[in-house]
Amino acid sequence: MAWKTKPSGSFEIPRRDTPWITESMATEIREKIMPRYEKSMGSIMPSLHAIQHEHGYIAYQAMIELATLLGLKPADILDTASFYEEFHLEPVGKCVIGICQSVACEMCGHQALVDYVRNRLDIEPHETTDDGKFTLLTLECLGACDTAPCALVNDDRFDNLTLEQLGRILDGEQITS
């Protein structure tokens, strides 16, 4: 496997005038999230969830704003946001399909599921379709190894996922997990 490098030193953070953390979000973080934790570090995860829930992803500027709010370093926020796959650091599609690639799912046909989505949508894992409808992710263990293969479709976990079900999801059908 080739190492991927990123140009951290020369990376320009896209900025906009409107804050990502609105006044009401800041109030919620200050009054509802922060008091639950002894240290500010404890507030990072729930605050990131709040930001992603509001915007669909977590912009770098939002991480800087959160760091200021929590009295932490931006690197503390980036470390957390970039460690967990559930956090999106770039805009994603309306429907995010995250197929588990850990060992149980790998043994039970995860590759066929990934290939099916790749071929139908013409995207690779961690890419989004041009129309913004779908993002394909590969994820680590979803904690349901006994019902492999599994995938997360937005917030719903699908166990024993079949190609037929996946096809219906891509057709836009509302199917239950």
Ligand code: FES
């Ligand atoms: S390996 Fe896929 S859910 Fe555990």
